[in-house]
Amino acid sequence: MTIKISIDCMGGDHGLSVTIPAAISFLKREAQAELILVGLEDAIRAELKKHHADAHPRISIHHASEQVAMDDPLEVALRRKKDSSMRVAVEQVKDGKAQAAVSAGNTGALMAVSRYVLKTMAGVDRPAICSIMPNQKGGPTYMLDLGANVDCEPHHLHQFAIMGSVLVHAMEGIARPTIGLLNVGTEDIKGNEVVKLTSKLLQADHERGALNFYGNVEGNDIFKGTTDLVVCDGFVGNVTLKSVEGVARFFKDVLTSEFKRNIFTMLGALIASSALKAIKSRLNPSRYNGASLLGLRGLVFKSHGGADAYSFEWAIRRAYDAAKNDVQAQLSTMIAELMPRSTETTQEPSSVT
Amino acid sequence: MTIKISIDCMGGDHGLSVTIPAAISFLKREAQAELILVGLEDAIRAELKKHHADAHPRISIHHASEQVAMDDPLEVALRRKKDSSMRVAVEQVKDGKAQAAVSAGNTGALMAVSRYVLKTMAGVDRPAICSIMPNQKGGPTYMLDLGANVDCEPHHLHQFAIMGSVLVHAMEGIARPTIGLLNVGTEDIKGNEVVKLTSKLLQADHERGALNFYGNVEGNDIFKGTTDLVVCDGFVGNVTLKSVEGVARFFKDVLTSEFKRNIFTMLGALIASSALKAIKSRLNPSRYNGASLLGLRGLVFKSHGGADAYSFEWAIRRAYDAAKNDVQAQLSTMIAELMPRSTETTQEPSSVT
Incomplete structure (x- = not known):
């Protein structure tokens, strides 16, 4: 077709x-x-x-x-x-x-x-922006919202979770994608009011078998690949995305400048070029370009x-x-x-x- | 003494x-x-x-x-x-x-x-947690709050800015540290309500010469070193910090595993070991350990x-x-x-x- x-x-x-x-x-x-x-x-x-x-x-x-x-x-x-x-x-x-x-x-x-x-x-109620990040398991972690909604209520985050879950299912062929709620700790008592209330909504969906809610996740879980999907409001999502892009650029610049420093480091880079190529490919943000307006x-x-x-x-x-x-x-x-x-x-x- | x-x-x-x-x-x-x-x-x-x-x-x-x-x-x-x-x-x-x-x-x-x-x-009103991150200018970027206060009002963020500014001044010897307010864009109209109101408080301090307010900054500005200090609430700060730590660990793992892949990449790593050492040192999170409870x-x-x-x-x-x-x-x-x-x-x- x-x-x-x-x-x-x-x-x-x-x-x-x-x-x-x-x-x-x-x-x-x-x-x-x-x-x-x-x-x-x-x-x-x-x-x-x-x-x-x-x-x-x-x-x-x-x-x-x-x-x-x-x-x-x-x-x-x-x-x-x-x-x-x-x-x-x-x-x-x-x-x-x-x-x-x-x-x-x-x-x-x-x-x-x-x-x-x-x-x-x-x-x-509100469309959201969903994108993917690389994780250590080799797969993408889906994340939303990345900036469309800076002030969110629990029912907005709840809807983001549903939409994101459907997207992961359709794009990755995962039957019941795991959903993590981005928080400052994994315990139930952690977080601000909006996140605590959202957690209850997602837990209820989980119990009736509608969604596969994993629970709270932290920032590092995005890159560990703890869950298939990470849900947050657009303020937190946007700041996180741009911070991560900033670190990636910093890392790339350090890598490039250090390997160009002298003839030995350049020679080393030449001999290990397959490693450097693989590193660049695995960490290349280009491969993760393309966010869905969901x-x-x-x-x-x-x-x-x-x-x-x-x-x-x-x-x-x-x-x-x-x-x-x-x-x-x-x-x-x-x-x-x-x-x-x-x-x-x-x-x-x-x-x- | x-x-x-x-x-x-x-x-x-x-x-x-x-x-x-x-x-x-x-x-x-x-x-x-x-x-x-x-x-x-x-x-x-x-x-x-x-x-x-x-x-x-x-x-x-x-x-x-x-x-x-x-x-x-x-x-x-x-x-x-x-x-x-x-x-x-x-x-x-x-x-x-x-x-x-x-x-x-x-x-x-x-x-x-x-x-x-x-x-x-x-x-x-509320103590905050302030830490430092490396930036591309070679200096540290100070950032607070990193998790003590997950629900903040504008006057809390305002106080964080004052405390952080004093800390940077005392620790780095910078006369009037520049202060950035973490946001989803640099324009004045961007952000959630709390951030918009905080911006007005900081702008007023700037105009009377009390603080050196740069304006809004985005996540990547932390690592660019756009300002000496970045101010945010504890929820955003904690998620950002942990996300960045997660990416750094991911990088380190990729770097290590790719260079250990075969005899050529190991040889390259050996010859370019000064570069690898410099990379690890410049990106080493250990050097940035130690957060102040301010x-x-x-x-x-x-x-x-x-x-x-x-x-x-x-x-x-x-x-x-x-x-x-x-x-x-x-x-x-x-x-x-x-x-x-x-x-x-x-x-x-x-x-x-």
Whole structure:
């Protein structure tokens, strides 16, 4: 079955110079995939030509006259730039022309535009951002929310757990993914009020067999791979994600500079190059690029803004895998089963005409 | 001038086998220092003898018949074990016999015991835990709170900023340390309600010249060294700290296993051993061991529970440096100047008789 993904080609720090090579490389890997490239048509054509792919049979171009800048306020992304490549890429999903959209644009803008265009799923109060981190067991640890919701109530975290669990199930084929609640200790008495109340909700789901709740986990459990999924609010998740990225960059810089220090260290690096390559590959954040915006009526994936082509291709691959595994249908089914009635009126950005 | 530090010799995962060698090694380094070793007298003597230090002229032993286990509930540490090595070590500070206490025991217990024995400083609502992380500029980034306060109001974070700023000033000799408020973005509109309100308090202090507030920082700024101090609540701080420790361990394991993979990678590691040594030293978390419990009427330092002797020695060194730089007096003076009137009644653990 052919799966179509729409790409916001203008988003991110590098725009076309990253998104086009990534798209071409992705199509080489996935023979069943088709891409809709969204953005300035002439510029996209020119970039495709550079890579001798201007007549690719599985690429179509959808012109969009505007682009959302990384520092555009939400209002501008939402209300002023109605023909932005970001918005038009998401509209392809809404119109059924693509099964998922990918953008490296501003996270807040992408979430606002996606909520406006696609709307939130029935039963979900707030969409969340879910991504993966490497762990010592060799698998990915899924984690959400990574920044969409900075002030959360227990029922929000509860919904994140349900959505995340469905995503892990669909993407990894794990029957009953284990769920950890991020906390400052593993004992029940630990944590702030929101986390303590969330724990009770998840425990109740566990007891009736609806979710596989492991209990509290700590920051280091993300990398131990203690649970398949780690749930937290968007403030904690975002700070953790960026701290970890910061440490990884620090580590990489130290590694590089120390091995370049003198002829012996360079020689050592040369001889041990397979080890260094393996280290870089195992710790490469590029392989973990591509966060899901979960809880919308359609699949949207967010790439890191500073992603290079290799890394952006991973985001496309994740979107493709999600579409292929029919994550959206599984989400709908399982949320209808598991989700308690919504306790708040979903607020969509309103009066955008 | 002689400076005396009291050591809880029984605390931590390893007790005497770590604390005694660390104490002896520390005294070799600091000719002006004296140590009061607190714990089971016979066991301490036996361990000192093993290291040929049973007649060390700068060591005195203070017997304490009990010890706080790592998993003892707070009530037990506080109310039942009144002759614990942890409590007696802190009492040495209260009684003026030591200028600072060091323990690798349970953090919650140490904080509760310290608050009970020493009391909170005038003007401070809640003590906080402050530690250091390495940054790419080669210096330490100070960060608080790392877990003492999981539910914080803006005025708590404000007080943490003041206390942390004084600590950086006293320990690093920086006239006006820069203060960053940990957030999910650098723009003023970012963050949850508590952080937004804290930002206003810090901005007001900045404008009247009382504090050097840089503004919002993100997780990666901790390791970039964007500011001298990073302020956050204890929930976020604890999760971040443990996540970073988890990533560091993951890195170390990958590095070690890849270089041991075959004869070439081992040979490469051998030739580049100076690079590997430098990498391990620059990223060694042991060098950053020793967190201050700030805001008490006396200096208390907490070592990582799993610390080895090398790492525990760093915690003693940090306590010694704090005492030498008279951090406590500087805190008292500057808090009296900077701190707005306390808005809540300080709650000490009560009715411990």
